[in-house]
Amino acid sequence: MKSVGTLAVVGATGQVGAVMRHILLERQLAFDRLRFFASPRSAGTFLEFDGHQLEVEDVETADLAGIDYALFSIGATASKIYAPRFAEAGAIVIDNSSAYRMHPDVPLVVPEVNPGDAAHRALGIIANPNCTTMIAMSPLAIIDRLFGLNRVVAATYQAASGAGRAGVAELSAQLERPNLGALTFDGGAVDFAPPVKFPAVLAGNVIPLAGELHDGDTSEEEKFVNESRKILGLPDLRVHATCVRVPVFTGHSIAIVAECQTPPEVGRLVAELDRHKGCQVVDLPTPMASTGIDPVLVGRIRLDRSSTNGVAFFVSGDNLRKGAALNAIQILEMLLQ
Amino acid sequence: MKSVGTLAVVGATGQVGAVMRHILLERQLAFDRLRFFASPRSAGTFLEFDGHQLEVEDVETADLAGIDYALFSIGATASKIYAPRFAEAGAIVIDNSSAYRMHPDVPLVVPEVNPGDAAHRALGIIANPNCTTMIAMSPLAIIDRLFGLNRVVAATYQAASGAGRAGVAELSAQLERPNLGALTFDGGAVDFAPPVKFPAVLAGNVIPLAGELHDGDTSEEEKFVNESRKILGLPDLRVHATCVRVPVFTGHSIAIVAECQTPPEVGRLVAELDRHKGCQVVDLPTPMASTGIDPVLVGRIRLDRSSTNGVAFFVSGDNLRKGAALNAIQILEMLLQ
Structure with missing residues (x-):
């Protein structure tokens, strides 16, 4: 070099x-x-x-x-x-x-x-690419090469650090409030400072809104759709995404169902993912396990029995490292x- | 009465x-x-x-x-x-x-x-029903009545209290560890006690595994599939679920894409959901907002442009109340x- x-x-x-x-x-x-x-x-x-x-x-x-x-x-x-x-x-x-x-x-x-x-x-x-899109690209590219991608349905679990230092600081401050367990029976039990960086309190919560809304979808969801098509070179790929912020510091995760042109074989997919230097196949991918390492963690790989040629997986990756x-x-x- | x-x-x-x-x-x-x-x-x-x-x-x-x-x-x-x-x-x-x-x-x-x-x-x-399945039933029944359900793709965001008091206690203890923000750059930065109730640390993390694995799917995912079919009276409904535990005390949430027999109309769906006493339509459904109240909160209702007759929504509900x-x-x- x-x-x-x-x-x-x-x-x-x-x-x-x-x-x-x-x-x-x-x-x-x-x-x-x-x-x-x-x-x-x-x-x-x-x-x-x-x-x-x-x-x-x-x-x-x-x-x-x-x-x-x-x-x-x-x-x-x-x-x-x-x-x-x-x-x-x-x-x-x-x-x-x-x-x-x-x-x-x-x-x-x-x-x-x-x-x-x-x-x-x-x-x-x-x-x-956007840090969320990035996490999904290697496994989806491999699925496209092996079985031909027709459609992608994604639901994300995005970390606070995707919203920068201010996002991390807001979550940290909320997690320092005493007796968060009181939220078990009463969602208003803890007196949080009004959230600024996120549209709701993130500690002990999940927020299905990241970015601005345009005609029903958020800017974060539009990025996932448009950037996936451009990176994968599939301008007509059908993609649906729901982007959700979760009380995690670092590590974006995505539950994905990929519908393919030919019947996917889980064994072949696992072997190809394992061979790929951007991916690591694990039993239990989590954002915490993915934080501070280079590859994205791919697991829960299984056939989707609700579609003809569907395969499902869960992927976690460090949004600050591989994601950025x-x-x-x-x-x-x-x-x- | x-x-x-x-x-x-x-x-x-x-x-x-x-x-x-x-x-x-x-x-x-x-x-x-x-x-x-x-x-x-x-x-x-x-x-x-x-x-x-x-x-x-x-x-x-x-x-x-x-x-x-x-x-x-x-x-x-x-x-x-x-x-x-x-x-x-x-x-x-x-x-x-x-x-x-x-x-x-x-x-x-x-x-x-x-x-x-x-x-x-x-x-x-x-x-x-299972507390996760329950949260989805009212909106899915309304969609089935209005547009005819063909297929459901669900990704869940499940609270610790779904695993009982021990789940809440484990999450609470983990959240009391100092300096959780150190997880931003290093997933191993905080010295947690080994998890017992969940298969990984839940604080600052998400865990895509709830229940036991059978042939790729978890028992929690099988419950969602089988119970949905039985409650909705649709024994052949195609259902895919990925069940994920999140660091929330109470309130299960689900990102759902429903594929229908006829083109869904968002306005009609919102009106019917609003009329239904088990549902409340809101801009931003969150588990925290749903905790301690009876109806499930439904929002992010929009067409799914990746399928022919798809409609997507996000639903949050109190897993201890409506869920149980x-x-x-x-x-x-x-x-x-």
Whole structure:
């Protein structure tokens, strides 16, 4: 693998930025120079990296010359402004936000699934999928290759960290309230502070609403439908999703029923999933077990007897790693090979 | 409504037994005499009811003569032994366990859905559905009546109290561990006691395994499939379920996609759900909002664009009330009318 040259991490102070810094060290990526960027609010602080203190530069005012690659995790609004500036200054941008994912000239890439798409980056920008979509892509790509995907029905179990540090802080504060067990008989038994980041109290609860509603579906559900089609290269794939937030810190999970063109064979599927480096087949996939590791955990693999060629499974994956930081760095590694 | 005569609550010291006692008072059911029973281990204690202290009788040794109705919530193993004894002694037994639900001579009844079935009780036993199945029955019965049900795909979000007091205690103890937020970056960051009631730590986690596995599906999933068919009177209904435990104290929720024979109309469905006394249509159904109230909360009602005649919704209901104690008492009220 060749050296990155100059690598920028944009949104370095954020939650995904922190995981990116961690994984860059973990994977010992070689670069000549590393630069950290953040919004004006967070710029000027220092972040430790491999024993060195690096000043965080202001993404608004910094000189962008000489950057070869930029890993962006700074939110869609900021990405729309700054990703083109980095790209125009010569960097290849790998953007973790939703800003460019469905842009026809921006590839949306999971290296284990559609590596070839990365070449068609007319804007100099490659998009990283939504953290929930990501978790499902490797198993669904394998099912499509083996049996041909017709339809996907998904119900998600999404962690608070998918909503950033503020989501984690809100859940943490709620879980510190005393006597949560009083909720067993009375849903109003505990006096929580009014929720801000989520539309209801998340501790001791589940919330079937993530993002904004458009014509019945949420933006999170639309992302799952549209991004799955683009990554899998199946523009007409029939997909239904219900996206639900659960009181988990990290690790998104999805219960999936996949309807296929030919009869699925569980044994063959398990063998192919096991061979795939992005997946690990386990008896009991849970978000807690998936937190801090690279592969997604796939289990409860069984035939769906309610459809002709259906197969069901449950998948859990670390939304901050494979769902965000790791996949972006894997795209970068792929470009360097 | 006529008086119950002599009413027995069997399993009166348990979690559902406690809710039964609460609801009996709440609904001011008239009876001549109330008797509490429990297993030998819990017998001999006293329970307060409407200002009186009642001694809990030993279900093994008590004289069962003169009991008119018996509300059982004592577990399947005990129900298999004692429900026939109460029935032989002349009581009509309403049993909350799984022991008799699929018995061909035992009706499985949700009063708002299949009240007529209660008449065919050859054994003197009427069964109360599983708490997860129950939550889905009213909305699915309405969809079947309006549009004809072809297939149901369900993913559940089940509360710890569905596993009894021990489930609640295990979740409570786990939530008291300090610094749960450390799970954000490391799934092993918190030193939990080994789980006993659930197959993994439930706090900060979700567990896609409830009950025992048979040929890929769990006993909890089989109950959902088989009991739905029996209650809805659709023995060939195609049903798929994935049952998942979530760190919620009370309130089971289900994300459901229903495929129909005729095109579903969301407006008509909302109107019919709203008119039904077992349901309340809300924007955001959550288990916390459903805890302590009688109706199930139905929301996120929308067309499923991935199937020809699909409609999707999310439902939350109190698994201890409508899912258990309330439904049993509603059956009793129905028999008295």
